[in-house]
Amino acid sequence: MVLGMNLNPSDxxxxxxxEGWADDDDIGDEESALLKDYLNQTVWDxxxxxxxxxxxxxxxxxxxxxxxxxxxxxxxxxxxxDMDPGRDIVTVGGPIYGYTAxxxxxxxDDPVFGVGGDLAFNWGYGNNGCRIVLTGGYxxxxxxxxxxxxxxxxxxxxxxxxxxRS
Numbered sequence: 340m341v342l343g344m345n346l347n348p349s350d351x352x353x354x355x356x357x358e359g360w361a362d363d364d365d366i367g368d369e370e371s372a373l374l375k376d377y378l379n380q381t382v383w384d385x386x387x388x389x390x391x392x393x394x395x396x397x398x399x400x401x402x403x404x405x406x407x408x409x410x411x412x413x414x415x416x417x418x419x420x421d422m423d424p425g426r427d428i429v430t431v432g433g434p435i436y437g438y439t440a441x442x443x444x445x446x447x448d449d450p451v452f453g454v455g456g457d458l459a460f461n462w463g464y465g466n467n468g469c470r471i472v473l474t475g476g477y478x479x480x481x482x483x484x485x486x487x488x489x490x491x492x493x494x495x496x497x498x499x500x501x502x503x504r505s
Contacts, residue, residue: 340391342372343382343415346491350375356468356494357502360419373398383416390415390430390458392451392471392491402439402452406430418460419470423500425461426481428474433457450476450489462488463499 345367346354352366354376359366367377374397388411393403409431418429433455439446446452456475462468465484470492472478479488486495497504 341379341382342377343379345372345375345377347375352376354492356470356492356497356499357504360470360492361416361422361502363416380416384414386412386414389435392458394449394452400438400440401443402446402449403437404434404451405436406434406458407432422461422463422468422502425463425468425499426459427461428457428459430457451491461499462490464488466497466499467493467495468497468499469493 352375354360354366359376359378363380365378365380367375369377371377372379373395388408389405390408391403391405394401408429410429418427421427439452451471451473454473454475456473459472459474459478461470462472462478464479464481467479467484467486467488469488469490472488472490476489477487479485
């Protein structure tokens with residue numbers, strides 16, 4: 340298993356809907372990959388059949404879910420560039436594996452570990468977008484700008500098909 344991406348919402352770098360996901364650039368470095376935002380473009384360009392999403396605190400695992408992609412011939416780069424129409428449910432059958440460490444807090448509020456379902460990518464709605472959501476959470480309808488879809492790579496006030504900020 341290799342690390343393709345890490346998101347740290349508190350490192351001063353923004354990985355919203357429009358930054359990093361489909362830009363063909365590395366972000367960060369291996370030495371700080373579990374401390375700061377990180378994207379390994381070599382991994383991002385490889386076809387993938389599975390994806391693991393882990394929640395950690397400075398490298399110590401809180402929880403993990405593993406999913407199987409419907410189409411194992413595409414790379415993550417290809418999947419995240421497919422923004423028009425977007426709103427693509429990319430996995431099937433929910434997580435095939437899940438683990439939560441004993442004593443982990445605030446899972447109920449977590450947009451990945453607090454809900455079930457499959458992964459959906461590039462969930463655009465109104466003038467908002469979210470790169471990764473779970474189908475078991477609230478998914479805003481296409482034309483509704485209600486700011487209520489939560490996941491990874493959120494951005495409000497953006498055109499989710501072009502990445503242009505509103």
